[in-house]
Amino acid sequence: xxxxxxxxxxxxxxxxxxxxxxxxxxxxxxxxxxxxxxxxxxxxxxxxxxxxxxxxxxxxxxxxxxxxxxxxxxxxxxxxxxxxxxxxxxxxxxxxxxxxxxxxxxxxxxxxxxxxxxxxxxxxxxxxxxxxxxxxxxxxxxxxxxxxxxxxxxxxxxxxxxxxxxxxxxxxxxxxxxxxxxxxxxxxxxxxxxxxxxxxxxxxxxxxxxxxxxxxxxxxxxxxxxxxxxxxxxxxxxxxxxxxxxxxxxxxxxxxxxxxxxxxxxxxxxxxxxxxxxxxxxxxxxxxxxxxx
Amino acid sequence: xxxxxxxxxxxxxxxxxxxxxxxxxxxxxxxxxxxxxxxxxxxxxxxxxxxxxxxxxxxxxxxxxxxxxxxxxxxxxxxxxxxxxxxxxxxxxxxxxxxxxxxxxxxxxxxxxxxxxxxxxxxxxxxxxxxxxxxxxxxxxxxxxxxxxxxxxxxxxxxxxxxxxxxxxxxxxxxxxxxxxxxxxxxxxxxxxxxxxxxxxxxxxxxxxxxxxxxxxxxxxxxxxxxxxxxxxxxxxxxxxxxxxxxxxxxxxxxxxxxxxxxxxxxxxxxxxxxxxxxxxxxxxxxxxxxxxxxxxxxxxxxxxxxxxxxxxxxxxxxxxxxxxxxxxxxxxxxxxxxxxxxxxxxxxxxxxxxxxxxxxxxxxxxxxxxxxxxxxxxxxxxxxxxxxxxxx
Numbered sequence: 001x002x003x004x005x006x007x008x009x010x011x012x013x014x015x016x017x018x019x020x021x022x023x024x025x026x027x028x029x030x031x032x033x034x035x036x037x038x039x040x041x042x043x044x045x046x047x048x049x050x051x052x053x054x055x056x057x058x059x060x061x062x063x064x065x066x067x068x069x070x071x072x073x074x075x076x077x078x079x080x081x082x083x084x085x086x087x088x089x090x091x092x093x094x095x096x097x098x099x100x101x102x103x104x105x106x107x108x109x110x111x112x113x114x115x116x117x118x119x120x121x122x123x124x125x126x127x128x129x130x131x132x133x134x135x136x137x138x139x140x141x142x143x144x145x146x147x148x149x150x151x152x153x154x155x156x157x158x159x160x161x162x163x164x165x166x167x168x169x170x171x172x173x174x175x176x177x178x179x180x181x182x183x184x185x186x187x188x189x190x191x192x193x194x195x196x197x198x199x200x201x202x203x204x205x206x207x208x209x210x211x212x213x214x215x216x217x218x219x220x221x222x223x224x225x226x227x228x229x230x231x232x233x234x235x236x237x238x239x240x241x242x243x244x245x246x247x248x249x250x251x252x253x254x255x256x257x258x259x260x261x262x263x264x265x266x267x268x269x270x271x272x273x274x275x276x277x278x279x280x281x282x283x284x285x286x287x288x289x290x291x292x293x
Numbered sequence: 294x295x296x297x298x299x300x301x302x303x304x305x306x307x308x309x310x311x312x313x314x315x316x317x318x319x320x321x322x323x324x325x326x327x328x329x330x331x332x333x334x335x336x337x338x339x340x341x342x343x344x345x346x347x348x349x350x351x352x353x354x355x356x357x358x359x360x361x362x363x364x365x366x367x368x369x370x371x372x373x374x375x376x377x378x379x380x381x382x383x384x385x386x387x388x389x390x391x392x393x394x395x396x397x398x399x400x401x402x403x404x405x406x407x408x409x410x411x412x413x414x415x416x417x418x419x420x421x422x423x424x425x426x427x428x429x430x431x432x433x434x435x436x437x438x439x440x441x442x443x444x445x446x447x448x449x450x451x452x453x454x455x456x457x458x459x460x461x462x463x464x465x466x467x468x469x470x471x472x473x474x475x476x477x478x479x480x481x482x483x484x485x486x487x488x489x490x491x492x493x494x495x496x497x498x499x500x501x502x503x504x505x506x507x508x509x510x511x512x513x514x515x516x517x518x519x520x521x522x523x524x525x526x527x528x529x530x531x532x533x534x535x536x537x538x539x540x541x542x543x544x545x546x547x548x549x550x551x552x553x554x555x556x557x558x559x560x561x562x563x564x565x566x567x568x569x570x571x572x573x574x575x576x577x578x579x580x581x582x583x584x585x586x587x588x589x590x591x592x593x594x595x596x597x598x599x600x601x602x603x604x605x606x607x608x609x610x611x612x613x614x615x616x617x618x619x620x621x622x623x624x625x626x627x628x629x630x631x632x633x634x635x636x637x638x639x640x641x642x643x644x645x646x647x648x649x650x651x652x653x654x655x656x657x658x659x660x661x662x663x664x665x666x667x668x669x670x671x672x673x674x675x676x677x678x679x680x681x682x683x684x685x686x
Contacts, residue, residue: 038491038494039491040491041491043356046500050499050500053496053498053499053500054496054499054500055501055502056499056500056501056502056504056505059496059499061494061496062494063491063494064488064489064490064491064493064494064495064496064497065489065494065496065497066356066386066489066496066497066498067496067497067498067499067500068382068498069348069352069378069379069382071348072348072349072352072379074349075314075344075348075350075352075353075356076352076353076355076356077356078314078342078344078349078353078356079312079314079342079352079353079354079355079356079357079358079359079364080356080357080359080360080489082312082314082340082342082353082356082357083311083312083340083356083357083358083359083360083362083364084360085340086312086338086339086340087311087360087361087362089360092491109345109346109349110345110346110348110352112345113344113345113346113349116345117342117343119342
């Protein structure tokens with residue numbers, strides 16, 4: 001069968017992908033894949049990123065890949081790495097590109113296994129803080145108070161801190177990044193690629209559809225998350241942690257929340273509670289990673 | 294002397310698997326241990342991935358094989374159940390993995406012991422399924438499995454099923470071929486279909502629309518339909534190289550038999566023993582062993598069973614809510630409409646590790662010879678089964 005190339009892409013990710021307008025994940029995957037280059041094999045679970053796997057006879061990526069199951073992305077990657085290793089094939093990055101549901105919920109066991117074994121994989125979680133592809137259902141990464149279709153009155157529990165969880169495995173590289181700060185993201189992807197073992201990069205990727213904000217504001221929302229400390233840019237390199245963008249004077253969380261319809265039902269008390277939770281998580285992260293503010 | 298698990302491990306080493314991903318589960322664990330030993334002592338140059346679940350085990354094996362090497366895993370029971378969604382990736386992506394399944398019942402109640410419900414519950418997952426009758430068959434059919442699965446006319450994954458404990462942990466004399474002989478039977482693996490290689494990028498297993506899904510499935514169905522001829526060719530080659538036969542079904546003392554039992558797995562040897570004993574007593578009985586369940590060898594069974602006055606099928610798994618066990622259902626279907634074929638009687642026996650001694654199969658023969666119709670008869674159920682853990686309200 002001959003393949004028809006409909007439009008030649010700049011880089012390794014084609015144009016015209018059917019992601020929603022303002023998709024944070026689209027920005028993330030373009031940056032990640034292009035930074036890594038053609039010597040990359042990608043594993044994508046079902047989810048929003050599977051739009052890049054393709055549909056039928058069409059694909060979006062110029063690198064080889066497999067769409068696995070929702071809960072075993074890291075295991076496919078571990079097998080691919082082992083297969084390449086026994087054939088003496090070096091210089092290839094084995095990349096996992098999974099959403100928060102596939103990472104912090106159903107895929108956590110598989111990811112933890114690969115990190116514990118020291119498999120040389122680069123695991124990227126794009127975090128849009130809910131199951132967006134199935135219709136905005138809450139995940140373990142959905143923040144407290146947020147509306148989703150399965151938390152209609154606002155989520156009561158807070159979110160798992162994947163940075164601490166990943167770092168607790170003692171792997172050589174862990175980083176938190178954001179689509180709001182692309183140069184920082186690029187640098188972290190390069191560092192993760194060159195790590196001498198498993199690397200984990202968690203990218204905050206706002207979703208205009210699920211978070212209910214204007215799709216032209218994705219980068220603004222991502223930056224506000226960082227500037228309010230609702231998302232913390234940091235990295236742990238061989239156990240040594242640091243903040244990449246210290247936020248000495250955080251902006252009030254209300255500035256972050258008011259952009260987003262998913263927090264619309266929150267009153268003053270809930271907003272204050274959100275701010276306290278953000279501060280508590282921030283302090284907890286710094287303490288756990290041994291960072292002095 | 295090798296037990297069934299050792300026979301499996303020998304076979305995988307002879308197949309020169311390069312990546313192994315296993316998770317321990319009774320009674321499969323010795324396979325995981327032996328393969329780890331082979332990698333540690335250098336007798337098998339392979340990468341061993343100590344995965345954290347069976348779900349990951351199969352995913353890792355698929356990922357590895359997609360880079361162009363033979364990859365291996367093995368499982369049992371709930372481990373196979375946990376793999377369920379991943380089984381479809383292997384078959385749908387046409388990855389010719391070979392996976393030993395050490396048959397053990399499924400929960401509940403918990404049981405560590407043999408029946409076939411684990412493999413039967415995934416019989417439509419698109420995998421070839423072979424059931425060994427003894428430890429020699431475990432080894433032989435493992436090698437056969439690679440040969441058939443990797444044939445371009447087939448390209449389907451294969452389960453080699455062996456009865457937990459009855460085979461996996463029982464020693465028997467097994468003839469082990471030399472590695473060079475096996476190399477002549479199994480050429481080095483080449484991934485000629487799907488592969489993950491930056492030098493030739495392709496995306497595997499993306500979303501497929503209704504306009505194409507049926508055709509993709511149909512390709513798998515045609516592969517199943519191609520498999521019997523490929524099996525026959527492989528069996529011929531196997532016999533030439535190793536001097537042993539590997540038939541999908543095999544009849545025993547069928548000439549003039551008035552009653553025939555159809556079996557799978559380790560009870561098949563018992564059936565032949567019972568046939569000998571009963572024939573010594575002047576009763577005309579015979580046996581048929583089914584070694585290939587997927588694709589189901591209906592044509593071969595019709596040849597063996599048409600014209601027999603009475604046929605009984607013994608299932609080692611319960612077809613819960615069905616008219617009978619899964620093997621009986623298939624045999625019944627295979628014989629339907631054949632002018633001189635009997636309606637097979639259906640029996641269930643040997644669940645959750647219950648032995649199938651000669652006496653159980655004698656009861657089956659007795660009922661067949663008496664001409665008693667039998668439909669889904671649990672032949673070895675105990676007295677007063679409802680009294681077991683009875684709750685009085």
